[in-house]
Amino acid sequence: VPQPASPDPDRLLPSWRPGATRDAVTAFLDASTSLAPAERLAVFDNDGTLWCERPLYPQLAFFIDQVAEAVGRTPELAQRPEYAALMRHDLAAVAELGIGRVVTAVLELFEGMSADEFAERSQRFLTGTMHPTLRVPYTKAVYQPMLELLAALRSRQFSVVIVSGGGTEFVRSISEQVYGIGTEAVIGTLVGYEYRVDDDGPTLVRTAAVHGDANEGAAKVVNIQQLVGRRPSLAAGNSAGDREMIDWTLAGPGPSLGLLVDHDDAEREMAYESVAGTFETSGSIVDIGRRSGWTVVSMRDDWARIWPD
Amino acid sequence: VPQPASPDPDRLLPSWRPGATRDAVTAFLDASTSLAPAERLAVFDNDGTLWCERPLYPQLAFFIDQVAEAVGRTPELAQRPEYAALMRHDLAAVAELGIGRVVTAVLELFEGMSADEFAERSQRFLTGTMHPTLRVPYTKAVYQPMLELLAALRSRQFSVVIVSGGGTEFVRSISEQVYGIGTEAVIGTLVGYEYRVDDDGPTLVRTAAVHGDANEGAAKVVNIQQLVGRRPSLAAGNSAGDREMIDWTLAGPGPSLGLLVDHDDAEREMAYESVAGTFETSGSIVDIGRRSGWTVVSMRDDWARIWPD
Numbered sequence: 059v060p061q062p063a064s065p066d067p068d069r070l071l072p073s074w075r076p077g078a079t080r081d082a083v084t085a086f087l088d089a090s091t092s093l094a095p096a097e098r099l100a101v102f103d104n105d106g107t108l109w110c111e112r113p114l115y116p117q118l119a120f121f122i123d124q125v126a127e128a129v130g131r132t133p134e135l136a137q138r139p140e141y142a143a144l145m146r147h148d149l150a151a152v153a154e155l156g157i158g159r160v161v162t163a164v165l166e167l168f169e170g171m172s173a174d175e176f177a178e179r180s181q182r183f184l185t186g187t188m189h190p191t192l193r194v195p196y197t198k199a200v201y202q203p204m205l206e207l208l209a210a211l212r213s214r215q216f217s218v219v220i221v222s223g224g225g226t227e228f229v230r231s232i233s234e235q236v237y238g239i240g241t242e243a244v245i246g247t248l249v250g251y252e253y254r255v256d257d258d259g260p261t262l263v264r265t266a267a268v269h270g271d272a273n274e275g276a277a278k279v280v281n282i283q284q285l286v287g288r289r290p291s292l293a294a295g296n297s298a299g300d301r302e303m304i305d306w307t308l309a310g311p312g313p314s315l316g317l318l319v320d321h322d323d324a325e326r327e328m329a330y331e332s333v334a335g336t337f338e339t340s341g342s343i344v345d346i347g348r349r350s351g352w353t354v355v356s357m358r359d360d361w362a363r364i365w366p367d
Numbered sequence: 368v369p370q371p372a373s374p375d376p377d378r379l380l381p382s383w384r385p386g387a388t389r390d391a392v393t394a395f396l397d398a399s400t401s402l403a404p405a406e407r408l409a410v411f412d413n414d415g416t417l418w419c420e421r422p423l424y425p426q427l428a429f430f431i432d433q434v435a436e437a438v439g440r441t442p443e444l445a446q447r448p449e450y451a452a453l454m455r456h457d458l459a460a461v462a463e464l465g466i467g468r469v470v471t472a473v474l475e476l477f478e479g480m481s482a483d484e485f486a487e488r489s490q491r492f493l494t495g496t497m498h499p500t501l502r503v504p505y506t507k508a509v510y511q512p513m514l515e516l517l518a519a520l521r522s523r524q525f526s527v528v529i530v531s532g533g534g535t536e537f538v539r540s541i542s543e544q545v546y547g548i549g550t551e552a553v554i555g556t557l558v559g560y561e562y563r564v565d566d567d568g569p570t571l572v573r574t575a576a577v578h579g580d581a582n583e584g585a586a587k588v589v590n591i592q593q594l595v596g597r598r599p600s601l602a603a604g605n606s607a608g609d610r611e612m613i614d615w616t617l618a619g620p621g622p623s624l625g626l627l628v629d630h631d632d633a634e635r636e637m638a639y640e641s642v643a644g645t646f647e648t649s650g651s652i653v654d655i656g657r658r659s660g661w662t663v664v665s666m667r668d669d670w671a672r673i674w675p676d
Binding site: 096173217219226227230234240241242243244248250251252253255259260262269270276279280283284285286287288302305306309 | 553592
């Protein structure tokens with residue numbers, strides 16, 4: 059379907075306020091008509107880019123919920139330090155124990171489970187649990203301006219891929235329903251699987267081990283190449299873990315756009331600053347983005363509306 | 368686009384002869400209208416299933432070509448036992464050295480190369496080199512009946528994914544041109560990548576290490592789940608390395624089809640038997656397939672025509 063070169067931005071992106079940021083987005087959409095089909099690839103971080111990541115990452119809230127459920131069935135599990143720290147929401151204790159150790163302890167709860175059973179659990183949590191401050195289900199705590207951008211990209215024949223540090227299967231459980239993005243277009247941190255054959259036939263079950271590296275930083279670039287096989291022309295993120303993905307996208311030869319969501323809206327969401335390094339404070343990622351030619355999206359100034367109906 | 372329930376098989380699959388095999392294929396295509404969109408996933412092995420794998424896997428022929436080119440530039444490389452064995456086409460020596468060691472030696476030739484540069488090399492080889500017995504370029508040594516099946520699946524809104532033991536980037540270099548399958552829909556054996564930043568900006572280059580397991584056997588099932596996230600309803604293969612993928616597909620709850628290509632056509636291709644285990648002779652995969660309810664495709668009897676124009 060041929061697209062008009064310059065559709066009315068008020069119709070295309072109604073929740074984006076007129077201004078330099080929206081102009082940069084629409085200029086890219088206009089320029090993208092010159093991209094070959096294979097170059098029409100847009101990658102989006104999830105936590106803090108497509109949906110709200112505070113006060114807790116939704117996946118962390120899900121993990122706490124699942125630990126609480128397991129403790130309800132088997133009370134002595136509450137003695138386990140990893141589970142105890144999660145149930146107290148004690149992120150300092152989680153850091154002290156080591157995030158890898160805590161994640162592994164949680165993944166043990168799902169060991170031996172099929173992909174479908176895990177997807178049902180996470181989908182049930184995300185659709186049935188209220189976000190603690192926004193008072194809507196997690197599946198509605200998504201950014202309406204980004205949903206409009208996804209639609210605009212799709213109507214221009216872009217492949218849209220989520221590239222999240224979160225668990226691949228966790229994000230997949232709601233990606234179609236919330237974003238219109240199929241399971242095959244979700245790249246996250248992977249869990250291992252084991253293929254077993256018994257008298258009832260083959261089964262495929264989760265292990266408790268993370269498969270490969272966590273999908274953050276340079277690993278996002280490597281995973282995009284390994285799993286999609288092309289350089290994106292649009293990348294959107296909000297944190298230090300998205301830096302390499304955005305830099306890689308903007309280093310391509312054709313028209314490109316790097317978006318960084320700045321969480322500066324204390325009234326409608328929360329105002330907080332992402333630091334540049336995950337484990338050390340080496341500067342504001344917003345400052346780095348501005349210096350690097352990224353398009354910084356002020357939630358306060360650039361978005362007329364944040365949440366869907 | 369709604370599809371007629373039973374299109375004329377002579378028009379849909381003109382290179383398939385009428386008979387029980389074609390009936391099984393068209394029965395599945397008819398039944399697939401009851402599948403949800405996410406269930407319309409078809410996976411195809413590549414070597415021996417979509418294209419000719421004898422007398423040498425095309426990737427092995429490419430490796431030999433690249434070794435010869437490297438030796439042409441640096442003659443002392445011919446002393447290296449892994450390269451010497453390949454240049455002699457001495458597969459017994461390759462097996463003696465260990466396939467892993469030989470693959471690593473070849474991958475060193477591409478170390479530090481970008482994905483694009485590797486793709487150009489493999490594409491140039493596959494489009495420009497004649498298959499030694501068929502006397503057409505490798506990109507034409509593909510099975511016309513399978514191209515027709517891919518088209519029939521696509522017109523029924525199937526996602527079609529190649530799941531090959533070969534190198535992901537090797538297959539991707541021609542997947543769009545030969546099969547109409549984009550890079551993101553190729554799952555193979557992966558090579559590692561390294562993300563580097565220097566004064567000229569970011570680069571992404573190949574390492575000489577295979578990333579994860581070779582994509583054969585149960586690894587195919589694990590990779591389908593990890594990279595696509597759904598169980599297929601159609602799986603096609605030709606060798607022992609496809610057994611788990613076909614079994615897993617047929618164990619699903621809805622309509623499904625498992626195809627096994629039997630290379631029994633000495634006149635138009637080659638007659639050879641795949642054994643069930645990769646490293647031991649534990650029976651014919653065709654016998655196993657028949658016992659397991661797979662649809663065995665006789666190239667001699669079921670295909671009126673093998674090669675495209």
